[in-house]
Amino acid sequence: MYEIVEKNKLAPEIFHFEVKAPEIAAKAQAGHFLILRAVEKAERIPLTIADYDREQGTIDIVVQEVGYSSQQICDFEEGEAFLDVVAPLGNPIETEDYDRVICVAGGLGAAPLYPKVKSLVDHGAEVTTILGAQRAEKLIWEDRFADLSEDLYIATDDGSRGTEGFVTNVLEELLSEDNDYDAVIAIGPMIMMQAVSDLTAEYDLKTIVSLNTLMVDGTGMCGGCRVTVGEETKFACVDGPAFDGHEVDFEEQRRRKKFYEEHEEEIEEHHVGGEGCRVQAK
Amino acid sequence: MLEVKAVVSKQSRTEMEELDPRVRVNNFAEVAQGYTPEQAVKEAKRCLQCADPKCMEGCPVQIDIPDFIELIAEEKFDAAAEKIKEKNNLPAICGRVCPQEDQCELKCVLESTGEPIAIGRLERFAANYGEDEVTKPVQDKGKVAVVGAGPAGLTAAADLAKMGYKVTVFESFHEAGGVLKYGIPEFRLPKEVVQEEIDQIKKLGVEIQLNKVVGKIKSVDELMEQEGYQAVFVGTGAGLPKFLGLEGENLNGVYSANEFLTRVNLMKAYKFPEYKTPVYVGNKVAVIGGGNVAMDAARTALRLGAEESMIVYRRSREQMPAREEEIEHAEEEGIQFQLLRNPTKILGNEDGFVTGLECIKMELGEPDDSGRRRPIAIEGSEFEMDADMVIMAIGQNPNPILLDDSPEIETTDWGTIKTDEVGQTTKEGVFAGGDIVTGAATVIEAMGAGKDAAEAIDEYIQSKDDN
Structure with a gap:
């Protein structure tokens, strides 16, 4: 069992958990992910390790309620424990050889981006961060990024904070003035990572994206996390989860994300149906 | 007489x-x-x-x-x-x-x-009989780590425990059993039966640590140098599914047999939505391959509600590696056999879901290295068939996680671990057996390898203690 030592609400529907897992904390690095099975009947859910504290023996995850399974995780409280956590999985991200990097997050992507920025800064890189969200209240960890970044830019879809528009609007403006960067790291929704990669391709600027694919085991065994990178099929769990954004077939990934849309509806109905029955019983 | x-x-x-x-x-x-x-x-x-x-x-x-x-x-x-x-x-x-x-x-x-x-x-x-109570042997001969709680690892662990070793098994999944839990379906091997036998092995004093991926959370070196294990047995299995590299292979509705069976067996997707792991099931399912795993996948699809489930195999029935009993069971249940057919392309719609399979007809030529007649494509015989789900059951490659982390353990050109006849690898004190050594094979062969390795490990530790 993996005890929750702290839970915070970061934004509407977005929760941060600090989980006791000393063995994992001892080995975690920026870019690793974990697989969590909250209760016996739950799915195995891949989540990026958003931070870790080796001394305290804790790891951090950030979860947004988007469907039944993520909501089930978000209903856990401090003192309770998740049934299974497997980690560290995937490959750590290379952060040692950079001087100037732009890091871009869309929505919940800020959580997986955070350990990369932290590691880049630890290795002496100068990081410019662009955080995007639908609206101001959905921004997460702005203070954390402000502490680490040389410059921090915000973009919201409705203009409630920072630039009105997408992170790519900000990125384009930055690059048009000065494109002397070593790399861009972009994490967020597929469509956002695709837009960033399309833009940076014009500047011939190395771009790393991190994919949150469908997955069962996380060790290469199922192949459910297949992604076309260049001409090859890769497994996100053992070959990634970070890939060259200019090589990833994002269209394919967006289609794959919709594989279980009908099942998700069925789960929702199953649980709503249950409540309906109780109402009838009254 | x-x-x-x-x-x-x-x-x-x-x-x-x-x-x-x-x-x-x-x-x-x-x-x-x-x-x-x-x-x-x-x-x-x-x-x-x-x-x-x-x-x-x-x-x-x-x-x-x-x-x-x-x-x-x-x-x-x-x-x-x-x-x-x-x-x-x-x-x-x-x-x-x-x-x-x-x-x-x-x-x-x-x-x-x-x-x-x-x-x-x-x-x-x-096996339905015998003593439930197992006397835990005295375990004072030393400590051995076993990586992987499948047939090879469980057998090595049990034998070593009986010999008097303190054994810890590290398993990456949340349940022990390996292919016995995630691969072989309930209708052929009830999971309760598997768990009962695992529980018996635990009663021998074998400790099983779940959710531990050796090569990630611990290295083989750490087990030996820091945690005091005198020997390590690697039984990590095949565990990296093969695909054919066909156009359309990443369409929605294409699974590896591993993924399909793991969702259904280990994650209990056949009880969805009570269990939350979903599994996609088509109306017309094509399973590529002719082994036991292919039969398991085809029969599972039928049970999940597929209207038609077929085996697409590039050789003829006689060359199928599946057990005769399994083929017969599949036939009785109405599985169709498309023999001497090899897929060349998977067809899909604009939403990215499978709609069909393009195959080429095959004929049998001279025997190949396996002694079976080699299938040869008949030029120009391509044809299309309807299918809205395709399952690849064409074997597996060895899983690289532990090996990437332990380069001293040498591998063959196929990625399997090099060992001598008793399972000793090129790294001192590290033994291996099962699919990670032989490539995908049977449960009992893996168990045999686990048994041989247990003896070799005992001999190795005793000879070191004598010096």
């Missing part, structure tokens, strides 16, 4: 009850029902109790077959179970999934009559 043999062999093999195919395609209940005590005794009495029993030569774990059969004939069922357990820690599993027709039963003197003793069925029967 010859006269007796002739008389006995006239009596035919005792049949085992099976669920009606029309009923069983709608559920996940076990197909083969097992012998009743009367049936078991009747079958056991057919055994000739050969002075020089050949059956034992066919058993990778050297079970004392005539003795346990004689005990069944004498209705000493508990004693029969104990006799088997002297050599085999997983009898209920082996009785169900071993290919006895290629092993013990093939060597039975009655095999030539076409009616060998049903050794597998008798083993399965006996």
Whole structure:
């Protein structure tokens, strides 16, 4: 069992958990992910390790309620424990050889981006961060990024904070003035990572994206996390989860994300149906 | 004596009850029902109790077959179970999934009559008996780590525990059992049966740590240098599914058999939405491959509600690597066989879902390295067939996680671990066995390798202690 030592609400529907897992904390690095099975009947859910504290023996995850399974995780409280956590999985991200990097997050992507920025800064890189969200209240960890970044830019879809528009609007403006960067790291929704990669391709600027694919085991065994990178099929769990954004077939990934849309509806109905029955019983 | 043999062999093999195919395609209940005590005794009495029993030569774990059969004939069922357990820690599993027709039963003197003793069925029967209480052996001979709680790892662990070692098994999944849990379906091997045998192994003092991926959370070096394990057995299995590299292979509705079966068996997607792991099931399912895993996948798809489920195999029926029993069960349940067909492309719609399969017809040429006639594509014979789900059951490559982390353990060109005949790898104190050494093979072969390695590990540790 993996005890929750702290839970915070970061934004509407977005929760941060600090989980006791000393063995994992001892080995975690920026870019690793974990697989969590909250209760016996739950799915195995891949989540990026958003931070870790080796001394305290804790790891951090950030979860947004988007469907039944993520909501089930978000209903856990401090003192309770998740049934299974497997980690560290995937490959750590290379952060040692950079001087100037732009890091871009869309929505919940800020959580997986955070350990990369932290590691880049630890290795002496100068990081410019662009955080995007639908609206101001959905921004997460702005203070954390402000502490680490040389410059921090915000973009919201409705203009409630920072630039009105997408992170790519900000990125384009930055690059048009000065494109002397070593790399861009972009994490967020597929469509956002695709837009960033399309833009940076014009500047011939190395771009790393991190994919949150469908997955069962996380060790290469199922192949459910297949992604076309260049001409090859890769497994996100053992070959990634970070890939060259200019090589990833994002269209394919967006289609794959919709594989279980009908099942998700069925789960929702199953649980709503249950409540309906109780109402009838009254 | 010859006269007796002739008389006995006239009596035919005792049949085992099976669920009606029309009923069983709608559920996940076990197909083969097992012998009743009367049936078991009747079958056991057919055994000739050969002075020089050949059956034992066919058993990778050297079970004392005539003795346990004689005990069944004498209705000493508990004693029969104990006799088997002297050599085999997983009898209920082996009785169900071993290919006895290629092993013990093939060597039975009655095999030539076409009616060998049903050794597998008798083993399965006996496994229902025996002592529940296991005396934990004194474990003061040292510490051994086992990586992977599949058939090879569990066997090595149990044997080492019995020899007096303190054994810890590291398993990456949230349940022990490996392919016995995630791969072989409930209707062929109930998971409760698997768990009971694992629980027996735990009673021997074997500790199983779940959710631990060796090579990630700990390295082999750390186990040996920091945690004091004197030897490590690597039984991590095949675990990296092969794909054909076809156009359309990443469409929604294309699974590896590993993923499809893991979702259904380990994650219990057949009980969705009570269990939350979803599995996609098409109306017309094409399973590529001709092994046991392909049969399992095709039969599972049917049980999940597919209207049609077919096997697409590039050779003919005779060359199928699946057990005859499995092929027959599949046929009875209405699985269709598209033989001498090889997929060349998977077709999809604009939403990214599978709509069909393009195949090419094949013919058989000269025998290849495996001794089977090589399938050759007939030029220009491509054709399309409807399918909205495709499952790739064409084998697996070895999983690289532990090996990438331990470069001293040398591998072959196929990525399997190099070992000597007893399982010693190129790294001192590290032994390996099962699919990670042989490539995808059978449960019992993996168990045999685990058994051999346990002995070799004991010898290795004792020789070091002597110095």
